[in-house]
Amino acid sequence: MATTGYLKRLTRRLTEDLGEVDAEQIAEESRATGAQRAAECCRGDEVTMHGELRAVQTCSRTAKEGVKAEFFDGSDTVLLKWLGRNRIPGIEPGRKLTVRGRLAEHDGAKVIYNPYYELYGSDDE
Template structure:
């Protein structure tokens, strides 16, 4: 029985788009009790989500100082923005995090301003 599951996964890996496989992996690994999926969150929701940071950017101009990160949980992308910060230790691409805050929407993109975050250990 275990062999048939292995063969199914292998067949799927050989025929499916690599982006879809990566999305499925992230989605499976980011399931957590009490966490919402990003795709289900809408503007105004207070949400807790678990996912990975795909990219991190900093802006050091005094009028727009801040850190911006692309958060992905396998279902949708949410932009995280921390205002007034030049750098946040531990906020780096590939890092798994739990974020909590109110979802906003700007030009059709989901955002979370100054979210509370928890960094996950690298081996989780």
């Protein structure tokens, strides 16, 4: 019986979309920390979310756009914007972090401006 369950889980992991598996794992970690889910948060809410940075865009010294990062918590994507910064050490794709701030909307997308954040390394997990 135990081998049947193992084989089902193994088959599921081998055939399931990697994006879905990744989202499920991130959502599980987020639930374990007690953080809010991005999909359930609305504009104006003070939020604390846990997830992973999917993409980071830094600006040149002449541009004043700041650092932008795509944050994913397993349920939805939130854009994080640090204004007036060219680069932030540790803010890079693949890093897990907890962010805190007020949720806003810009062009229909969820955004947190200048969020407080706590980075997690591979040894913290």
